[in-house]
Amino acid sequence: MWFNLAWRLFRHEMRRGELTIILAAIVLSVAAVLSLSLFSERLQSALTERTSQFMASDRLIGGRNPLPEEWLLKAQEAGFNTAQSTYMRSMVFANDTMMLADIRAVNENYPLKGDIKVTDTPFGIGVAIDAIPMPGETWVESQMFQTLGLSVGDTIEVGDKPFVITRVLSEVPDAGFSIFNSNPKVLIRKDDLPGTGIVGPGSRAGHYLFLTGEHADLEEYTDWLRPQMDSDVHFIMSVEDDDSWVGNSVRRAEQYFLLASLLAIVLASVAIAVAAQRYSQRHYDPVAIMKTLGASRKMVQRVFLLQIIFITILGIAIGGALGYGIQAAVASAIQERVAVSLQSWYWGPVLIAVFTGVICAILFSLYPLLKLFSVPPLRVLRKDLGAKMSSRIIQFLAAGGAIFLLMWTYSKNLKISAILFSSGIVLVLALLAVTYGLIWLGRRLGKGRMGAWQLAWARIQRRSMDNSVQLISFAVTIMLLLVVLVMRNDMIQQWRDQLPQGTPNYFMANITETQKPQMEQHFAESGVQVEEFYPVVRARFVAVNGERVNTEITKEDEENEVQSNRRDAFGREANLTWSYRLQRENKIVAGQWFSDYQEGEPYGMSVESKTAERLALKLGDVVTFNIGSEVVDVTITSLREVNWQTMQPNFFFVLQPEVMQGFLPTYITSFNLDTERKDEIARLMAPFSTVTLFDVDARINQLREIVDQVSMAVEFILVLVLIAGALVLIAQVQASMDERQQELAILRTLGAKGWLIRASVVFEFVIIGVVAGIMAALANELTLYLLQSQVFQMPGSLHFEYWVIAPVVGAAVVGILGAISCWRLLSLNTSQLLRNMV
Amino acid sequence: MNTAPEYMISTDSITKKVTTSEGPLQILQPISFDVKAGETIAIVGASGSGKSTLLGLLAGLDEVSSGKIHLDGAALHTMDEEQRARLRGEKVGFIFQSFMLVQSLTALENVMLPAEIAGLYNPEALANELLEKVGLSHRASHFPNQLSGGEQQRVAIARAFITQPKILFADEPTGNLDAANGEKVEKLLFELNESAHTTLVLVTHDTELADKCERQLLMHAGELTEKQSDSPQAKGDEPQLKAI
């Protein structure tokens, strides 16, 4: 019988729209969590897929010796796709000249991810091809054509074996992001490699095994493999530990998605808390009536719990459908521009969404419901009697605990959860202090004439305890929106900064002093701007503090082979440059940058800090270089940290310019040329046949594409969160408006003018909006600082503009929403209002 | 001890004290009186004199600070809220100034509510019958805010009688109604009361309404005195003045 009653109440209240707010809150939370997490899951898998292309696989196993056969067999047994390759540097001969090349011997399955791109003319635009060179054939990069004066059809010799060039190689997926000091790649078949005789004991080759397969299987395989690996010789790499620029960006984006989903959960919780409170208050009378008419406590509990269950189920169903719809719509709208794996389906987000709906509904309505159950029957005689329990602390503890639990369960990331949670706590405490402050202030200020402003102020003060919950929910909502907004701005800005429009996509080396002006002019005639010329002198690294050093490659050089962009610069020979100006994205970490040279002083040198570490160099060491036939001593005066992720030439050793007077350098420079103008390269370079050209256009385009995709994904996530936030705000204003209904009706009845009521309500919301905005901006600052420094590994930044924007926008949005719903209320006539009041 | 069955309500020195922010407040001075089964009683007095407070105590909605109340032989003052709720469900009907209908239930469902809570058989049929009696069967499916005040109070009357209570408490039943509607409601109330032989305790400002009752008790600043019956309609026993 209580079931009937609950069902009947539910049905009618549903139809009369009494449950819309709480239903909307549950729908919103489920929809937001589902759409966000499903969408980001799909994006992430697409991005992971994309980044895995830079490894040409999901897992990469490498070694300095040929890998044990057993590893391959075990991988094949596990059902993985496999490919193998051997990479090494070797001289290539043609037309009686030679040059150092990056020989890449691959087997037929290569690459497992990504594409090999080829073209028919050097520096042409590459087209993907699903093949590798035929036996005895090779594909060679443009730079080699230029340096060795080759054309397609010519023969080159690699070791003992001749190869016919059949295509121009323009891209391999796992080229790495080294743009400088890289040798042209020569792609051949792995079975052709033995014939060259270049691989033998002592040759410096890298042997690789590429794998793709199910993530769990790969993990299992890795666990099996690890104990057998010799860390001096072998390494294993997965997308997750890709430390490159792209890897970092994608990981950062993933963290952002996670953050956004967490915020959606918090928003949802706030919405439900507000709605549940409202629901509870609206049902004080029915509960009092039922109790008066003889209903036992248990019956009341059953009836209302059942109602909550009905609402929750309905909310989850609608929210689930809506969330799926939103996500699908967004995904299909952007699939042209962002790779989203539409086929895949994930149960995780669905479970999380349902879980969130249930947890939120239960935990956030628990306290309001308990309050509701405690409403005394005497309320039927004495309207002012509310619920008996009033311990807000319990409410905050329960709600806070629930939020934290949800965040932690979902993110499995204690750090992010703790940061968000603790700044939330700080915000709540600060807001409570503010509300108590307002009460205190209100008591002190006497009462003046009752204008709209005074009316608003008086109302805020009178309801300050009720308002505190409301204020907190507004402020939390605004803060969360600020966090996602600012985080997105900072992150995208940082990405864009690293690849600004006009980033050089071609590098030139071996430019002579006389070619410098000619080149500038020739390029300018075609409207191409040549960047700064860096002087370079080749030198041999001979001694440190008078002690001769073994200048053979150190072991570490090789280990970092795949991912590092510093390895190649280093050998017996080093490129020295000199300058008085510290390069962009270089930071002195020890000592001092050069000041003007004083006669008689030792010459100074700045060393990249990692290199210094590797070569055991410290400040004050005297390093001896052989330059040509001369010997130069320099003293290390500073150590620099270099951002290798920038697309600019970077140097390990920068010398004080005075040292180098008298040496004839060659120059390095770069320029930007649109991909569409690629065919002009040959003409541009024609007068400078001795200059070496490095084409990194394809790489840069790949990077930019990823940045664009990730940025766009981040934008969409932002929009989703903003929509969710806006809905929460609307629900909150709506809820608090209903609470004001009675008061408005009374004011109206007492003859207060419409504009006065409206203005006072708007003022009230404006005040709440301003306070919430200010507090949100402060809390936002704290959260962002913690997030950026602890999670996103970005430099923290202050955002003063939001200290103004947040209160202004808060006031405007909350005020406007308040005005709209107030207008709706006032458009009902007084008798309707009074009737609704009962 | 006034537990004799002929008394539907029997009170012995009941008081009500509350603590307010300005200190303790005694709303009701010790009050003792008895009400016989089937009697109709009006409690009159100035606003704020404590009429509703007394009604709440008699009906078991509130707890006495001291003293004893027996309702149809049951010792209310010893019961907890759960027990009192059961007692209310079984023996008591209510009518309020502000009607106190559940807004999200229809007129019919509001009338059914006590019957459902009490677990009576076929509440819908009973409710329809009562709606018929109060002349609102055509509004059965309407919600309270679609009904006029008078109509809402008639629904409330129907609801009050559905469990065939032994005692009916009414707090200002016509307070929110205009004269015509008030009269209609009054008429209905007394008719139904008479046919069901219910004991009626009503609080009112309306002297005409009070005059229709067999006895009148006057509340003044928390003290209750029997008002000497000077009305010709008064019938039954002579007043039993017990005010202290």
Ligand SMILES: Nc1ncnc2c1ncn2[C@@H]1O[C@H](COP(=O)(O)OP(=O)(O)OP(=O)(O)O)[C@@H](O)[C@H]1O
């Ligand atoms: N719990 C309480 N706390 C403080 N004061 C109370 C409480 N209950 C009742 N009062 C006060 O006791 C007095 C009597 O209240 P009661 O509602 O019984 O008056 P009443 O006679 O019904 O008045 P009216 O005719 O206006 O309904 C009032 O002054 C009221 O404010």
Ligand SMILES: [Mg+2]
């Ligand atoms: Mg009263």
